[in-house]
Amino acid sequence: MVDLVIIGGGPAGLAAACKAWESGLRDILILERDKELGGILNQCIHNGFGLHRFGFGEQLTGPEYAGRFIEMLKGTGVKVQLDTMVLEVTPDKKVHCVSKEYGYQIIEAKSIILGMGCRERxxxxxxxxxxxxxxxxxxxxxxxxxxxxxxxxxxxxxxxxxxxxxxxxxxxxxxxxxxxxxxxxxxxxxxxxxxxxxxxxxxxxxxxxxxxxxxxxxxxxxxxxxxxxxxxxxxxxxxxxxxxxxxxxxxxxxGLIPENELTKQAGIEMDPRTKGAIVYENMETSIPGVFACGNVVQVHDLVDFVSGESELAGAAAANYIQNGPVAEGRVLTVKPGADLGYTLPQRIRLEGVEKSTNVSFRVRRICGKSTILVKSGDTVIARFKRDRLAPGEMEHIALPRVLLDRAPMDEVTIEIEEA
Missing domain, CATH: 3.50.50.60 (FAD/NAD(P)-binding domain)
Structure with missing residues (x-):
């Protein structure tokens, strides 16, 4: 039995593992099918990575960005199995995998993070x-x-x-x-x-x-x-x-498609818009203790946002193992308006929100000066101004718990109102 199994050693898996370790978890295993960690970043030798995370003075290439997290990982006791192909994830959190070194393994996990990335159309x-x-x-x-x-x-x-x-x-x-x-x-x-x-x-x-x-x-x-x-x-x-x-x-x-064969096989609820798992505010899927993050959930434009989302999943997995599941309570469904392709997370448990929760989305068309409206029924509970919105650039808004508590219905819609 392993506390936490992370599937994928790319930017999502690396960030999730580092954060889970930082959050006090000591029994963590990364399974990666390639011969080295880093995922897709290893072939992205152009610069421009990490501008949000490490500051605009840093002009990192993909391998350098991955290297930062691999170095952080070396300072932990996280175990890594490379050249290991995961074949199946079962609803009771058993991971079937095969490798030259260990043969066929069935690893039981208390919690799993899915970080398999995406593939090309x-x-x-x-x-x-x-x-x-x-x-x-x-x-x-x-x-x-x-x-x-x-x-x-x-x-x-x-x-x-x-x-x-x-x-x-x-x-x-x-x-x-x-x-x-x-x-x-x-x-x-x-x-x-x-x-x-x-x-x-x-x-x-x-x-x-x-x-x-x-x-x-x-x-x-x-x-x-x-x-x-x-x-x-x-x-x-x-x-x-x-x-x-x-x-x-x-x-x-x-176009890119989230790599979700394992997710579907496990019986996790999927979103036809993102082609990824439906997740709660802490990146937990419909199976308690199974989390998903990075491009396997939604295709990101910047790796910095993959890292942030994956750290959220890593901390949440550690919290799940240490303190048990999020308390039952009111759940808000988040839906995209007409001009949005999708919203993520799709569900927010108010008991899981301490101060605020982030919602990310993409628009379907280029919009000029706009207001992002967060509505519950006919009531507008929040407004965010933007000078421009484009389908190629993911948008992020932070919704404070105090505003979510005021939502008159158990449903929240994100809409765009162009000036």
Whole structure:
């Protein structure tokens, strides 16, 4: 029996483990399927990590950011099993895993933190028409080839999707000597951070075509051409707007999906909006003592927020083991308004909120000067002003316990009122 098993040794798992140890827990085990800790950060060799956590004077790369937490972990007695694949998590908190060193293990845990991260959406998931030649990669796979394996995946590149990884790979491929012809985005706005659009596209004169998509991929053995067309409000290509690009590589940056096979298998309640687990204010799932944090719950824009959310889960897991479950009491359901994609957490137990609780969300469209309204029924219980809101940037608000206590109904809705 282990007090706390953490699945995943990326930024979420590392932060959760350090915080659980700091909170007094001494029997902690991290299970990581890769051969080293750090997760996706190991291939993110660009800087810009940790600006919120370590201050704007620090320009850390992904491996450096991971290294900070790995160093903190070395100062603890947290046990780590690398090269270990978790096969199943059962509702009674048994973790089935396999590794070369230990063989097949069934580890019983008092508490579990799920921190498996996310994966990329592939060409098959978006149904891009055309032949199936070599040279079509997800942006993350290309990033690993270039940054970790030392392979240049192509010389003439078109990027579909303007998520952060795609934008960063536009710059990376350019710096490695490739010609990035364009970045093509199906939505009328970019899905990435503004700073990445400026630093990765504008600074290198790479055009961004909004409301465009690839309508045909041509090539026998390797990609030879990509046909791009403008799309209308109905998401259908507009005839006569086609552009032809001579390319040998297409990178796909068309969204990330939380890695939740283990979560579903355990019977944990899922949110169809986030594609992750439904969680309470302390990141606890519908199974008591099982917590989820990081990109496995919601896809984050900044790793700093992953770390903060995961520390919340680590402290909550320690509290669960030391003091038992959160006391029963009033529970508020948090719902997104029309302009929001989702809200997290989806449920707030008032007994679990000491002073305030954070709610994060993403908007569905770009909004100018706006007010974020927190409503319970027709009653507005809180207002937050913002100069701008964008789908590529996660928003955070802190709701004080005193305001939540005043909610006339057991339901809270977050809405956007544009000026």
């Amino acid at each position: 592939t060409r098959g998931a978006i149904g891009t028409p055309g032949t199936r030649p070599a040279g079509v990669y997800t942006a993350g796979a290309a990033q690993r080839y270039v940054n970790m394996e030392g392979y240049l995946v192509g010389k003439r590149v078109l990027i579909l999707g303007s998520g952060d990884i795609g934008l960063i790979m536009a710059r990376r491929m350019t710096l490695e000597g490739a010609k990035v012809l364009a970045c093509v985005e199906v939505m009328p706005y970019s899905g990435g951070l503004t700073r990445n659009i400026v630093q990765c596209l504008n600074d290198f004169d790479i055009p961004l075509y909004l409301s465009h998509t690839i309508v045909d991929i041509q090539g026998k053995d390797r990609v030879e051409k990509a046909i791009v067309a403008e799309i209308g409000p109905d998401r259908k290509p507009i005839p006569g707007t086609e552009m032809e690009f001579d390319v040998d590589t297409i990178l796909l940056s068309v």
